Amino acid sequence: MTEHELQQTLRDRGQRVTPQRILIHRAIGELDRHASAEEVLARVSESLPNAALPTVYATLELFEELGMVRRVSTGVGPTLWDPRTDDHQHTVCRSCGAVEDLDVGIDAERLLRAARRGGFRADSAELLVGGLCARCAH
């Protein structure tokens, strides 16, 4: 999503276009990797020194809702936010917490359909492959 599309989307939703939102959007694009809220804040702080963590958290959640980022909760270390929203999965190192992309398709539609059978309103499927990264495995 471009900066302009973001502005349009926010206006369409009756939400405000703030410098924080624009800069967080830009920071995510520039970091271009799985980043924690803290890391996003650090980047944003370069241009907006008073930016606050709660704002970053709220904004990342908003962006997730807009389909602009994917949340990756691994259980080891903080939640990471992924700027890639296309179909791909992740590996997670149990030791150092490193998250890497795994370009393997899963039939998400089939899984969502199965989940919906029980009345569950499914909207996403996240697959994590756990183990030890090359470095931590020695």
Add this chain to the structure above:
Amino acid sequence: MTEHELQQTLRDRGQRVTPQRILIHRAIGELDRHASAEEVLARVSESLPNAALPTVYATLELFEELGMVRRVSTGVGPTLWDPRTDDHQHTVCRSCGAVEDLDVGIDAERLLRAARRGGFRADSAELLVGGLCARCAH
């Protein structure tokens, strides 16, 4: 794994058979559902009032290593521990955090193989379908 097998396994590994470990094993079997460390402690406390949370955490991790439980980190609420270790997946309600079993096979071997290509020592694959449970969706 039976209680007797657990005792044998611990001895084989040179680890000690303690009442805490036996009772936590029993509690997991009795609860027979996705339970948090706190919930396991509550159950264990019925028979061992002084049991402590750090012991429960350490023991659940040990049991995970022994393949007796599966860790389910959802990012909403505490980590849950699943006594079912056969091939199945989970749904997670983004609103209330409820975790339910999803009996859909995924070709885990294929995923692990793909993950290993990059030198990653993969050993598990966890799939979470996110959305809203029937209750939270209205």
Add this chain to the structure above:
DNA sequence: CTTTTTGCAAATGATTTGCATTAAC
């Protein structure tokens, strides 16, 4: 008797909440 395991208290890390102030619209 040696070493692991436990319980307790305190620390840590991540995230969320309350609320007065600021700034979009």
Add this chain to the structure above:
DNA sequence: GTTAATGCAAATCATTTGCAAAAAG
């Protein structure tokens, strides 16, 4: 002007750590 969004401080929640005491082998 109104209302949403922000920043700050403090609270909360889950988990981990340090360490002395207890207990398994």
